[in-house]
Amino acid sequence: MAMLVTAPASAGTTLGASAAEKGRYFGTAVAAHKLSDNTYVTILNREFTSVTAENEMKWDATEPSRGTFTFTNGDRIVNHARQRGMAVRGHALLWHAQQPGWAQSLSGSALRAAAMNHVTQVATYYRGKIHSWDVVNEAFADGSSGGRRDSNLQRTGNDWIEVAFRTARAADPNAKLCYNDYNTDGINAKSTGIYNMVRDFKARGVPIDCVGLQSHLSNSVPSDYQANIQRFADLGVDVQITELDISGSNQANVYASVTRACLAVSRCTGITVWGIRDSDSWRTGQNPLLFDGSGNKKPAYTSTLDALNGGGTTVPTTPPTTPPSTPPATTPPPTSGPGGCTATVSLDTWTDGFVATVTVTAGASAITSWRVTIPLPSGATVTNSWSATTTGTTGTTQWTNVSYNGTVAAGQSTGFGFQGTGTVTGLNPTCTAG
Numbered sequence: 316m317a318m319l320v321t322a323p324a325s326a327g328t329t330l331g332a333s334a335a336e337k338g339r340y341f342g343t344a345v346a347a348h349k350l351s352d353n354t355y356v357t358i359l360n361r362e363f364t365s366v367t368a369e370n371e372m373k374w375d376a377t378e379p380s381r382g383t384f385t386f387t388n389g390d391r392i393v394n395h396a397r398q399r400g401m402a403v404r405g406h407a408l409l410w411h412a413q414q415p416g417w418a419q420s421l422s423g424s425a426l427r428a429a430a431m432n433h434v435t436q437v438a439t440y441y442r443g444k445i446h447s448w449d450v451v452n453e454a455f456a457d458g459s460s461g462g463r464r465d466s467n468l469q470r471t472g473n474d475w476i477e478v479a480f481r482t483a484r485a486a487d488p489n490a491k492l493c494y495n496d497y498n499t500d501g502i503n504a505k506s507t508g509i510y511n512m513v514r515d516f517k518a519r520g521v522p523i524d525c526v527g528l529q530s531h532l533s534n535s536v537p538s539d540y541q542a543n544i545q546r547f548a549d550l551g552v553d554v555q556i557t558e559l560d561i562s563g564s565n566q567a568n569v570y571a572s573v574t575r576a577c578l579a580v581s582r583c584t585g586i587t588v589w590g591i592r593d594s595d596s597w598r599t600g601q602n603p604l605l606f607d608g609s610g611n612k613k614p615a616y617t618s619t620l621d622a623l624n625g626g627g628t629t630v631p632t633t634p635p636t637t638p639p640s641t642p643p644a645t646t647p648p649p650t651s652g653p654g655g656c657t658a659t660v661s662l663d664t665w666t667d668g669f670v671a672t673v674t675v676t677a678g679a680s681a682i683t684s685w686r687v688t689i690p691l692p693s694g695a696t697v698t699n700s701w702s703a704t705t706t707g708t709t710g711t712t713q714w715t716n717v718s719y720n721g722t723v724a725a726g727q728s729t730g731f732g733f734q735g736t737g738t739v740t741g742l743n744p745t746c747t748a749g
């Protein structure tokens with residue numbers, strides 16, 4: 316009698332290929348200065364389908380002085396990845412650590428404005444190239460409080476996280492927007508605080524798409540790790556394992572358990588390890604990665620690969636792919652203003668609220684100040700703004716530059732933004748240059 320033979324699922328021979336067979340990415344943190352190390356690059360190119368800049372996209376790296384942006388090292392990583400079809404995770408737009416000195420010394424509305432301008436500028440610069448952004452990193456406190464960590468950003472007001480997500484959405488509508496943290500791997504007070512925030516964001520239409528579990532682990536994984544991933548997934552967000560590294564003699568088993576937990580939840584869309592070789596790890600001396608200092612595969616590599624090839628009963632969505640190199644246009648062509656500048660608005664709206672991100676572009680000659688006039692429809696009220704001074708919160712609003720963004724070279728752009736309540740479907744800005 317004829318037998319129907321079901322071909323066994325093919326077993327991949329690299330982390331990236333095996334994860335892809337399960338519809339997921341397998342990524343690593345990358346340091347730009349190591350891209351000239353042959354052993355490092357050989358493993359990177361062979362094994363991984365996603366990269367995260369280990370430090371190069373953080374605030375201190377990308378905006379070392381206020382309003383001056385440096386993307387050289389971030390671009391080296393992005394270009395390396397895109398040329399080889401790897402996806403890129405963006406890490407991290409706002410964080411209490413690794414802030415430039417000038418931001419550390421700001422507070423209140425000045426810090427809020429600078430922070431949201433940072434989000435806008437960096438997310439806009441990389442628009443179309445990032446599959447997921449860690450919009451906010453490590454904003455919750457350790458321990459039993461379940462509340463926010465104290466920081467200069469937190470002291471600008473509890474709404475700083477949601478304003479950051481709305482601002483990021485306006486700047487890059489296609490990136491998945493993540494909240495990322497550590498010690499959140501099991502069900503505990505900290506992860507529950509984040510869970511409650513995500514549930515609240517979903518209920519109020521704050522744009523959040525994913526939660527990152529850093530998963531810096533020591534010899535074991537919480538027994539409710541998969542249940543924790545599942546409860547976030549059940550809120551309607553993806554979960555990504557974002558910075559996995561595991562110390563201790565039980566390492567190989569723990570890597571396998573983490574991998575199987577992710578494969579068991581369809582919305583767990585990818586795993587990133589925080590470095591390639593043990594010698595690349597930030598956890599000096601703990602050897603928490605998948606390759607030894609010489610680039611040899613460790614038992615943890617084999618157990619992870621085996622878990623990828625064996626596990627996985629659910630088929631999630633297609634893994635992220637590299638988007639086309641030309642970002643889609645999201646704003647209408649500029650309308651000419653009476654002076655030497657133009658303004659365009661990108662709008663992110665939700666029920667009874669909006670974020671407007673305004674780009675101001677100098678004409679054929681440099682400008683030293685600008686004013687943008689924006690009529691708001693009735694019922695719309697500005698509640699918060701950044702990187703501009705406003706006259707009026709309803710009706711015809713006027714926006715003038717602040718000290719650091721008035722000077723714009725010919726053809727170059729700067730920006731500001733505001734948030735409000737009410738229904739707005741489109742805005743018509745006019746720009747006047749000084």
Ligand code: XIL
Nearest residue numbers: 369370406407452497529558596597
């Ligand atoms: C670490 C980097 O690996 C180090 O090179 C750097 O000196 C400090 O930051 N959580 C995070 C990561 O979100 O950005 C951190 O990366 C590790 C902890």
